Amino acid sequence: MVAFAAGLYSLEAIKRAAYALMARATISIDPSDAEVRCTIEPASGEDVAQLVRDFQREVLDQDLRLDVEAKTEPLRNMILGLAFSHLSQNG
């Protein structure tokens, strides 16, 4: 079991990390006011300690990804708008 303090990482980041590791483990997520508890059921042959480390690291990465996505979304939309603006000009 792995627990994260509530608010430390977004729930979305924890969900994404669980998804990314689905080939190696089934991860149940149980959020409460104080913490988010994650129960890890490893697939056969998986080293549990390594799995926990990889999961924690994946959560950290996913949280950073969400942060980057949020910060860069307006520019992403602007660039895509610029890229395809000639299509609307050409009708």
Next chain:
Amino acid sequence: MAKFLALAEYEKPMAAGGYRPLPYRFMPLSGDRYVLTNLVGEFVITERESLRVFADGQLSYQDELYSELKSKHFLIDGDSDVALDLLAIKVRTKLSPLANFTGLHIFVVTLRCEHSCPYCQVSRANDDRREFDMTRETALRSLDLVFRSPSPAIKIEFQGGESLLNLDLVEFIIEEAKRRNEHEQRDLAFVLATNLAVLDDRVLALAARHQVLISTSLDGPADLHNKNRPRPGGDSHARAIAGIHRARMALGRDQVGALMTTTAASLSRVRDIIDEYITQDFDGIFLRPLSPYGFAVKTKSYAAYNETKWLDFYFEGLDYIIDLNLGGFPFVEHYAAMILQKMLTPFQPGYVDLMSPAGIGIGAVVYNYDGDVYASDEARMLAEMGDTRFRIGNVHANTYEEIFLGDALLDPLEQSFAASVPMCSWCAFEPWCGSDPVFHHATQGDFVGKKPLSAFCGRNMMIFKGLLQRLNDRPQVREVFERWANIR
């Protein structure tokens, strides 16, 4: 008075306003080493701590990484006001082939074949059953659809079965397509996929007359090839080699290409296979895994080896080829070359499996012998197994609009768009990858698939990482890869 302003004057705009990160994604490579990619697949490799500093907005403009990130469109500052326009142009260039729509049109002129390969992915029929031949009427209706495609370049590829067993129809289609093209003025090309076993002078004369490219199968040295590709007389390899020589003599060396398929028997023989391609004077090889379709599934060939074994085979072959190049012998691994084109150039290869939106229908379309239209070669292989999910119409029953704007094609295209599916949407390799709805439908029962469980995803992720590692660690390898990336 100094002739130039001091360096600090040029750095003022950067120092004053800080920077804004442009959209990017990242993935761990190994240990603390991460790769960052931008919207068009340009990449930077750095340590995790540097990534964190950059993401926190704390990277100093004096840091070496700052210049690299800036030059590759990962950030803008007060000194780079044209960067957004440049990046937008690159995005447009990457996606511009989509506007051309379907360029490759595959005609399955017969299912008959005199080979009986256990791994055959197209479920051949015995060579005396004419009901598996395409008719002229079906061919004409198919050509109507071919020329409705807006693509300025049209390639018609003849497949089987063994396409030469219905040579009359091949000749009829070529002549009719060329007649129509006098008015259409497309860049029209023909490819004949054949095992060359029944090659004769008539075929060569036809190919020479119409500049037809020959694409054949060569699985390796004689013992391996003949084991993989049985036929009466057990002489598939001898016939293929003789055919390659005859075709080159008649058509020119560059008019003949070959493809291999990896079986369980191939796994320990990658150097032998590559050596065979060198012996036969080919410039490169496409190291391909089996696909989960047709006889490959029925005869359990597909299940005979797993993804890990194939990757070991692939990387052993890739490293062997790299060493050949470093030793002065130019030779290409074509799958790596296509990925490297995505990594290192603004261009996109037209390979259906590495396209997103998926290449089905857009990159290629298949007109089956019976008039059914399939969204890809793999889609018709799946149909031969009884799953017609990717049958997008019939040339006798449906219009161009019904076939290419129908739900049967648009649903898988929309649902599998890699930029918006779980895991691909945050994957740093997405700009180099593709979405393969046919593969995921065949293996997981839906167009998207769960990527952590997907052999397509796992295989490509490992290849992307393997290429990056080799490219980053050895400057000489980078030179080889840049040459491969720029082959057209």
